Amino acid sequence: MAWIADSELTAAGLIDETTGAVYDPASYPAHLGGVVFVGVEASNTVAGYVLGEAGEMIRITESETAFPGVMELEYDPATALLWVVCDEVCDGRSQVFKIGASESAPGAFAPVATYERPAGTSNFANEGFAIAPIDQCTDGSRVVIWANDDQTDGHAFRVGSIDCVGDETGGETGGSTPDGSTPGGSTPGGSTTPPSVTSLTDSLRGGISAPGELRAGSTVTITVGAAYAGQTVNVWLFSTPVHLGSPVVSATGTVTVALPTDLPTGAHRLVVAAADGSVIGWQNVKVVGRSTGGVLASTGVDPAFHLMLAGGSAVLLLLAVTATALGRRTA
Structure with missing residues (x-):
């Protein structure tokens, strides 16, 4: 379900x-x-x-x-x-x-x-199959877990990562x-045409709130305002517009988007626009390079396989997780 x-x-x-x-x-x-x-x-x-x-x-x-x-x-x-x-x-x-x-x-x-x-x-x-939420994204990847009904080789779970x-x-x-x-x-976010630079007026600066430093390959949570709860918005990074996604604003007025690993470092403007393309707000941010390491490295378990899904480019690193870590070893 x-x-x-x-x-x-x-x-x-x-x-x-x-x-x-x-x-x-x-x-x-x-x-x-x-x-x-x-x-x-x-x-x-x-x-x-x-x-x-x-x-x-x-x-x-x-x-x-x-x-x-x-x-x-x-x-x-x-x-x-x-x-x-x-x-x-x-x-x-x-x-x-x-x-x-x-x-x-x-x-x-x-x-x-x-x-x-x-x-x-x-x-x-x-x-069984589960995907970690986007706020657990690290270096462009997040954890996925498979549950094995037969506990093959004594392992009930196997862990990997996905883009x-x-x-x-x-x-x-x-x-x-x-x-x-x-x-x-199509993305259910209305217009995905970037707002014009001239629409990023001083009066709209500070209309949203986010950390001042963003790390490529991670995620960012942006406060848009509870007045926009349930609405789909478009998140952009300027000056050369990069569309970061079309999330739905949560009941608390926030959205979370993933940052591409290849974002140019340096000064940028983070922009949130309504579905009709009108700018809700923007702020200055600094993008820094992605950190070394990643989701799988932090598990402390050596990968048993380096795998790719056939038909797509999402790389899955499948781990044979020990029984003491996640699985249950049969007698």
């Missing part, structure tokens, strides 16, 4: 299949602010349900996957991707979905890419759709 906040689904324009219109949370009973997505092992479908606090269960959307069964779902808010994971029945493949990835069904979850299991690994019975973000059209950079075409769709 995976839970996705109402604010993210409405910002992306999810079509409610019961009404044929954009999903409207207010038209449903109280339901804790999100939709629960369920994949069934005996089915190839993923369905989204509004679960009312009084026991109501209303299905609002359903998507077919490329697999005979769905073993795990994981939603990544940083990339707006829904990961569908199969186990050894599908040779360890994963498929990623995103709202708006198909031009023929712009308001539906559609497949962006299908990945083979990491090269060089055995066909494990992985029925903090993929490309802005959805999916991992360089990925392909099941038919071999380039991933499509």
Whole structure:
């Protein structure tokens, strides 16, 4: 199962299949602010349900996957991707979905890419998959964990890393759709045309708040203001505009974006714009180079494999984690 906040689904324009219109949370009973997505092992479908606090269960959307069964779902808010994971029945493949990835069904979850299991690994019975949140990004990578149902070789978990973000059209950079075409769709952030330099006026300076020093390959949390909660904004770095993402403002008025590893060092301006392109605020920042080391180095576990997902450029470093660290060794 995976839970996705109402604010993210409405910002992306999810079509409610019961009404044929954009999903409207207010038209449903109280339901804790999100939709629960369920994949069934005996089915190839993923369905989204509004679960009312009084026991109501209303299905609002359903998507077919490329697999005979769905073993795990994981939603990544940083990339707006829904990961569908199969186990050894599908040779360890994963498929990623995103709202708006198909031009023929712009308001539906559609497949962006299908990945083979990491090269060089055995066909494990992985029925669990988790991605670390974007605020745990270090040097352009964050941790992922697979849970092995069979505890092969005495290990219940295997740990690796994945790029903090993929490309802005959805999916991992360089990925392909099941038919071999380039991933499509659009970022649900309204206009991604950079604001003009002349719009960065002194009156808007300080309209946002962020650390004064940013490190390439890490993340930055920006305070936009609670008045913008639930809205999709665009984050830019100037002077040569670099689009850092189209996040949804949290209930506390903040957004978090990943910083590319190849950002030029030196003085820049951090800019946040509304979906219509108008500037909310900006501030001066200094970008410093990425630090040495990374997520995997900090675990203190030597990598057993250096692996790449077939069909995409997201590098996964798979670790054989010892039983005392994460796994449970059978007797």
